[in-house]
Amino acid sequence: MTTSPPGNGPGDLGDLGDLSGDELVRVLATLANPHRLRVVAALARERMYVSELARALGISRALLQVHLRKLEAAGLVTARVEVSQDGKAMKFYEVNRFAIELTPEAVEAAERTLTPPGDGPGGETKGSK
Amino acid sequence: MTTSPPGNGPGDLGDLGDLSGDELVRVLATLANPHRLRVVAALARERMYVSELARALGISRALLQVHLRKLEAAGLVTARVEVSQDGKAMKFYEVNRFAIELTPEAVEAAERTLTPPGDGPGGETKGSK
DNA sequence: GGCATGTGCTAACTTTTCTTGGCATGTGCA
DNA sequence: TGCACATGCCAAGAAAAGTTAGCACATGCC
Numbered sequence: 001m002t003t004s005p006p007g008n009g010p011g012d013l014g015d016l017g018d019l020s021g022d023e024l025v026r027v028l029a030t031l032a033n034p035h036r037l038r039v040v041a042a043l044a045r046e047r048m049y050v051s052e053l054a055r056a057l058g059i060s061r062a063l064l065q066v067h068l069r070k071l072e073a074a075g076l077v078t079a080r081v082e083v084s085q086d087g088k089a090m091k092f093y094e095v096n097r098f099a100i101e102l103t104p105e106a107v108e109a110a111e112r113t114l115t116p117p118g119d120g121p122g123g124e125t126k127g128s129k
Numbered sequence: 130m131t132t133s134p135p136g137n138g139p140g141d142l143g144d145l146g147d148l149s150g151d152e153l154v155r156v157l158a159t160l161a162n163p164h165r166l167r168v169v170a171a172l173a174r175e176r177m178y179v180s181e182l183a184r185a186l187g188i189s190r191a192l193l194q195v196h197l198r199k200l201e202a203a204g205l206v207t208a209r210v211e212v213s214q215d216g217k218a219m220k221f222y223e224v225n226r227f228a229i230e231l232t233p234e235a236v237e238a239a240e241r242t243l244t245p246p247g248d249g250p251g252g253e254t255k256g257s258k
Numbered sequence: 259g260g261c262a263t264g265t266g267c268t269a270a271c272t273t274t275t276c277t278t279g280g281c282a283t284g285t286g287c288a
Numbered sequence: 289t290g291c292a293c294a295t296g297c298c299a300a301g302a303a304a305a306g307t308t309a310g311c312a313c314a315t316g317c318c
Contacts, residue, residue: 021166029161031231032154033306034243041240044233051264058246063307065266081265087315088264095233102160102229104173111170114163117187162276180294192277194296210295216285217294 019100021114027100030074035059036067040095043077049090068093148229150243156229159203164188165196169224172206178219197222 019027030036038057042048048056054064071077072093080092148156159165167186171177177185183193200206201222209221 021163025161025163025166028157031236032158032161034150034154034246035306037150037154037236037240037243040233041237044237049264060308061265062267062309066306084264086263086317089314090264098232100231102231103227104169104224107160107166108170108173111166114166117163164276178294189278190295191279191297195276213294215287218284219294 019110021110021112024100024110025114027074027076027098030070030076033067035063036071039064039067039071039093040076043093043095047092047094049092053093148239150239150241153229153239154243156203156205156227159199159205162196164192165200168193168196168200168222169205172222172224176221176223178221182222 031040035057039053042053042056050064050068051061053068054061057064068077068079072079075096076098077093077095080094081089082092083089160169164186168182171182171185179193179197180190182197183190186193197206197208201208204225205227206222206224209223210218211221212218
């Protein structure tokens, strides 16, 4: 559904069908934050480099970086380092196209691919501790 | 877009366009949890009462109740108390139909209706209190 | 050199969310 | 009466997320 051509980047998100339940949870959790929502909105209008974005949003670089990382980890944005004419290395970010449809049916489908409860980190059946 | 007829219940969610940025954040945050995703999925298949749902999901009632409350607060599910033939009061839950489309454009639109930064609880710029 | 701008990182604190466990109430039934 | 099952609420600890503050490094320019 998403118009992305065959050569999909590693961070590109296709339709909801492409996302496992766990990935969906991560994407939703990532988007469920005012700061990150603003970042996505700002980048949807035009790509920007970190400091520039921080100023535009009125937040510290440190804070912005944390959010940008989560957005990147969720595959919602992509970073690209470019060296400006005056030699400064700027890190530009841009949004990845994504289209997720959220409906009870979609949720039900995603749930089927969720990692079973208590099946997380260490695993418990064996003596991890 | 959602098929809900005019008489929409108070908890019904229409299209994304109907949600303010803040509401969207809440809905996403609510859905961004494995337990709650499972609850929605289970209820999408068939309505169930609390204890029954807890057994089906293999979690405690106390825990389930917390999640059900958030889901209800977000308008994703609705509770209905019914007295069974043997006099027991059962609280049935069912999912509300909702359809949210998540795309960079939709996010940008939602962002415009977000409560401005640092405009939360206390409120400082104006004298709301 | 000193200042401005760009980047990155981490330790530490605060706040929020998640989860558990216990306790209380009410009804039907053997 | 005592057991089974339904509901509700709350205190408290554990875990995760959000933020701040400070320091480090590089480059261009007056």
